[in-house]
Amino acid sequence: MTPSSSPSVKDTDAALIQAAMTAMASAYAPYSGFSVGAAIRDEKGQIHIGVNVENAAYPQGSCAEAGAIAAMIMAGSRQITAIAVAGKGDLLCTPCGGCRQRIREFAKPETPIWIADENGFREGFTLDTLLPHSFGPDHLETP
Numbered sequence: 001m002t003p004s005s006s007p008s009v010k011d012t013d014a015a016l017i018q019a020a021m022t023a024m025a026s027a028y029a030p031y032s033g034f035s036v037g038a039a040i041r042d043e044k045g046q047i048h049i050g051v052n053v054e055n056a057a058y059p060q061g062s063c064a065e066a067g068a069i070a071a072m073i074m075a076g077s078r079q080i081t082a083i084a085v086a087g088k089g090d091l092l093c094t095p096c097g098g099c100r101q102r103i104r105e106f107a108k109p110e111t112p113i114w115i116a117d118e119n120g121f122r123e124g125f126t127l128d129t130l131l132p133h134s135f136g137p138d139h140l141e142t143p
């Protein structure tokens with residue numbers, strides 16, 4: 001954790017983190033037992049939540065972040081200004097590789113990603129810290 005690339009704890013978004021923690025309880029994770037909740041704050045200040053949804057055909061499961069992004073899109077928003085992810089365990093429940101790219105589609109490199117567990121905030125990152133030198137929509141701007 002470096003001061004230049006990690007958002008300060010004082011900047012944490014308590015309501016967003018709480019939303020992710022609350023969502024975690026609604027996850028559908030009968031196979032792994034690993035429940036995850038995600039909460040996005042959009043450009044209008046609205047919060048959108050998602051949970052992981054597992055499937056008996058394992059690859060068909062989806063992540064909490066994907067659910068929250070879908071909810072944000074459904075609400076007509078297009079910008080992630082902050083995202084919180086909550087999952088239990090000693091290890092930080094950071095977004096998986098695929099979700100880092102999903103977040104990248106709608107977030108700026110400096111967008112904060114707050115990680116929590118069932119007891120509260122654990123650590124903050126920026127998207128650029130978790131997905132450096134990323135490929136995004138700006139690479140595909142039409143001439």
Ligand SMILES: [Zn+2]
Pocket residue numbers: 063064065095096097098099100
């Ligand atoms: Zn994921």
